[in-house]
Amino acid sequence: MRTEVLRYTAFAAEPGGGNPAGIVLDAEDMTDDEMLAVAQQVAYPETAFVVARTEDGARLRYFSPAAEVPFCGHATVATAVVLAEREGTGARVFATAAGDIAVDATTAPDGSVQVAMTSVEPATRPIDPERWERLSALLGLVDGDVAEGFPVLESFAGNWHPVVVLADPELFHQFRFAPAALAALKRESGWEGTVTVLHRTGPLEFEARNLFPAGRITEDPATGSAAASTGAYLRAVGAVSPGSRVVIRQGRHVGRPSVLLVDVPASGGITVTGGATPIA
Structure with missing residues (x-):
């Protein structure tokens, strides 16, 4: 089965800027090796995988081309934007290996989605x-x-x-x-x-x-x-x-x-x- 990978760039200051991230929304049945292989094929700094949907958001895992990482901020923001575009803005919680990350998606005056992402206890x-x-x-x-x-x-x-x-x-x-x-x-x-x-x-x-x-x-x-x-x-x-x-x-x-x-x-x-x- 072919895995759909969405490609977004986060935090861009101008066209062509920002950090690219891959996003896989249906990774529930993917193995670690399969997620790593996708991240290597995408070849961005990180790819985010939605491995489960939860009552208040989703559970995410992140892979760089080299290995799994506990947390990735720009891929989290990109995932939050994708879900807001498809399902509506508002507050969500993403469960990650580093802990729960709160995201709040709103619509900016220009119509774009802006995401406020609050970290775990630093x-x-x-x-x-x-x-x-x-x-x-x-x-x-x-x-x-x-x-x-x-x-x-x-x-x-x-x-x-x-x-x-x-x-x-x-x-x-x-x-x-x-x-x-x-x-x-x-x-x-x-x-x-x-x-x-x-x-x-x-x-x-x-x-x-x-x-x-x-x-x-x-x-x-x-x-x-x-x-x-x-x-x-x-x-x-x-x-x-x-x-x-x-x-x-x-x-x-x-x-x-x-x-x-x-x-x-x-x-x-x-x-x-x-x-x-x-x-x-």
């Missing part, structure tokens, strides 16, 4: 010094490259991400890394999400590069889980006040400009808002 922790030494060497960073007041931490809002804020914009735009070596460090460290590298461009604005070596992919154009983890990180280090909305721009380094809106409450899950559109 957390932050210090990065292991030996891991940071290896990561900084892979990125070519030295003492003084990290922005003052932004300690390097690991942050969680569905996946663990190391978060690094760089002071120098030229370094942020120009650094290089070895994908295979970074992928090995990610596996060893339990970083199932991206390595999140940021540069502050305004009081509540950041540009992000999210490193995600998986198959032919090396850098993610728009990362919902990393945006939520960034919100949790900024709250933990006192860089934003409760109720702030942070704008994260991402993707221009890979030719897919994206924008993610991140609302940071005083406590609890972080909300990331954006839309998704079909890929022709």
